[in-house]
Amino acid sequence: MNVNTETSGNSLVVALDGRVDSSNAAEFNAALETATADSDLGVVLDCENLQYISSAGLRVILTTAKSLQSSQRKFVICTLSNPIQDIFVISGFDQIINIQGSRAEALATMEA
Amino acid sequence: MEEEQRPRKILVVDDEPDLQPLVLQRMRRGIRRGQYQFLFAGNGVEALELLRAVGDIDMVVSDINMPQMDGLTLLEQIPSVDPNIRAIIVSAYGDMANIRTAMNRGAFDFITKPIDFTDLQVTIDRTLEHLAEWRSVLKARDQLVSVQNELSIATQIQQSVLPTQLPQGAGFHLHASMEAARSVGGDFYDTIPLEGGRVGLAIADVSDKGVPAALFMMASYTLLRAAAGTPDAGRTMQEVNNVLTETNVAGMFVTMFYAVFDPVSGSLTYANGGHNPPVLLHEDGTTEQLPLTGGVALGVMSDLDYNVKSIDLAPGDTVFLYTDGIPEAINGDEEEFGMERLCTTLTAAKDRNAHDVTDCVLTDLQAFVGDTPQFDDITCLTLRFTGAVP
Structure with missing residues (x-):
C-alpha cells in the first residue's frame, strides 16, 4: 500500500496504490490523515492503482x-476498477460518497 | 516497582564455614545498599531445603565437592524447585572436567578458587542482569498468552450467542455455520422465530477485526433481535441502523442482509444493507444473486431508508446467505474462491438439503484453499424451501 499526494488546482489529489486490508488499514488511515492535515483543500482519492480494499479499508x-x-471540505473518489x-x-x-469515473471528472466536480 | 527494588537473594553453598563471614564482609557494600541478601548452606541437601523454604531465591553460588550432596548433583536438582534460578559453580583452578559437566548441567557461569571477590561480584551482577532480562521476556510472554486467551474467550462468547437450534418446520430446512478466523472477527448469523410461523433470517459482517469488531458485532446482534418484532424487514434494518449510528464512535459499520421468510407462501421479503447479495439456487441448478435493495451498510448514517424486495420461492429453491470470507478465501497462489466457483458448487448441490449444501460449499472451499491460512470468518446460512404442506 502506497499513498502519494499532490496539489492540483484547488484540490489535494491522493493516489492510493496496492492493497488495503485489516493488516495495514491503520497505516492507510495515518497516511490519509497526514496527507490531508494542514490544508483546507478538498480531497480527491484516486484509486486507479488500488488492487484490493477490505471492509477495514472502507472504514478508513x-x-x-x-x-x-x-x-466543509469536499471529498471525491475516482477511477475505481470494476x-x-x-x-x-x-x-x-x-x-454517500461522491464517486467519479476519472481524475479529470473528479477535479471538475471540485471546481463546481 | 517492588519487584525491582527488593534485594536479590543469593544462596552460597559451601562446606567451608569460613566462607560465610568472608562473603558478608567483602560484599558488605552491596548488602548495605540493599542490592543483595546472602543465605548460606553447607551442602546440596541443605541448599535444596532452603531453596524450597525461602521460595524466592534468585541465584545460587555453589562449590563442587561437598558432603551429602555435591554441587554437580545440586545443579541437576535446582530446576525441580524453580527452573528460573541461575547457578554459578565454584571449581578448582583448571578443573575443566568438572567445569564442563557443570556447564552441561545448566550452570550459568563459573569462577575458580581461590575466590577473587571482585570477579565474584562481576559474575553475580552479570548473572542477575541476565536474570532480569529473562524475567521481563517471561512476563511479556505471559501477557501475550493472556491477551490471546482473552481473544479466544471473546470468540467463544461470540460463537455461543449464535443460535445452534435453528427453527425448523414444515416446508423448509435451515442450516448455518460459522468458522471464526484466528483473529476475532465480527461475522454473525441469526434465525429469529416471528409470529405467524415466519422466520427472520440474518447474516452480517462487521468491518475490521479484533475486540472493537467483536463488541460492535454483539451490539448489532442484540439490536437486530430487539428490532425484529416488526414483520417489515426494512423497518427492522432502519431501527438497527439508527441506534448503531447514534452510538457509533469508532466509525465502524456492519453489512447486513435481513429477510423475513414465510414458509406458508414461500415468500422472502428482504432488505440488504450493504451485504454480499445471497445466491438463489433453483431446483434446475441455475443460480442468480438476489438483486440489491440500495441499502447502505449499517452504522454509517442515521435516518436512511431500507427498501425491501420480495421474491416467491418455488419448492426446491435454496437461498444461500454468506459473508465475504467465502468468495474472498484465497489459495496458495492468492487466487480468490470467487462467486463463479461458489455458484458451480451450489449448482452441483441442487438436490441436497440445507445441511448438505453447507457441507458441499465448505468442503469445496477447503479443497480450494488447502493449507493457506484464512484471515476472515467464514459464515453461511442456508434456507431450503421444500414447499408448503397442503
Whole structure:
C-alpha cells in the first residue's frame, strides 16, 4: 500500500496504490490523515492503482469522508476498477460518497 | 516497582564455614545498599531445603565437592524447585572436567578458587542482569498468552450467542455455520422465530477485526433481535441502523442482509444493507444473486431508508446467505474462491438439503484453499424451501 499526494488546482489529489486490508488499514488511515492535515483543500482519492480494499479499508475512507465533511471540505473518489466499484455499490457507500469515473471528472466536480 | 527494588537473594553453598563471614564482609557494600541478601548452606541437601523454604531465591553460588550432596548433583536438582534460578559453580583452578559437566548441567557461569571477590561480584551482577532480562521476556510472554486467551474467550462468547437450534418446520430446512478466523472477527448469523410461523433470517459482517469488531458485532446482534418484532424487514434494518449510528464512535459499520421468510407462501421479503447479495439456487441448478435493495451498510448514517424486495420461492429453491470470507478465501497462489466457483458448487448441490449444501460449499472451499491460512470468518446460512404442506 502506497499513498502519494499532490496539489492540483484547488484540490489535494491522493493516489492510493496496492492493497488495503485489516493488516495495514491503520497505516492507510495515518497516511490519509497526514496527507490531508494542514490544508483546507478538498480531497480527491484516486484509486486507479488500488488492487484490493477490505471492509477495514472502507472504514478508513468512510471516516475520512466524515471528518472532511464536518470541516466543509469536499471529498471525491475516482477511477475505481470494476471489482472495487462493486464493493462500493454493494456496501451502498456509492450513495454517500461522491464517486467519479476519472481524475479529470473528479477535479471538475471540485471546481463546481 | 517492588519487584525491582527488593534485594536479590543469593544462596552460597559451601562446606567451608569460613566462607560465610568472608562473603558478608567483602560484599558488605552491596548488602548495605540493599542490592543483595546472602543465605548460606553447607551442602546440596541443605541448599535444596532452603531453596524450597525461602521460595524466592534468585541465584545460587555453589562449590563442587561437598558432603551429602555435591554441587554437580545440586545443579541437576535446582530446576525441580524453580527452573528460573541461575547457578554459578565454584571449581578448582583448571578443573575443566568438572567445569564442563557443570556447564552441561545448566550452570550459568563459573569462577575458580581461590575466590577473587571482585570477579565474584562481576559474575553475580552479570548473572542477575541476565536474570532480569529473562524475567521481563517471561512476563511479556505471559501477557501475550493472556491477551490471546482473552481473544479466544471473546470468540467463544461470540460463537455461543449464535443460535445452534435453528427453527425448523414444515416446508423448509435451515442450516448455518460459522468458522471464526484466528483473529476475532465480527461475522454473525441469526434465525429469529416471528409470529405467524415466519422466520427472520440474518447474516452480517462487521468491518475490521479484533475486540472493537467483536463488541460492535454483539451490539448489532442484540439490536437486530430487539428490532425484529416488526414483520417489515426494512423497518427492522432502519431501527438497527439508527441506534448503531447514534452510538457509533469508532466509525465502524456492519453489512447486513435481513429477510423475513414465510414458509406458508414461500415468500422472502428482504432488505440488504450493504451485504454480499445471497445466491438463489433453483431446483434446475441455475443460480442468480438476489438483486440489491440500495441499502447502505449499517452504522454509517442515521435516518436512511431500507427498501425491501420480495421474491416467491418455488419448492426446491435454496437461498444461500454468506459473508465475504467465502468468495474472498484465497489459495496458495492468492487466487480468490470467487462467486463463479461458489455458484458451480451450489449448482452441483441442487438436490441436497440445507445441511448438505453447507457441507458441499465448505468442503469445496477447503479443497480450494488447502493449507493457506484464512484471515476472515467464514459464515453461511442456508434456507431450503421444500414447499408448503397442503
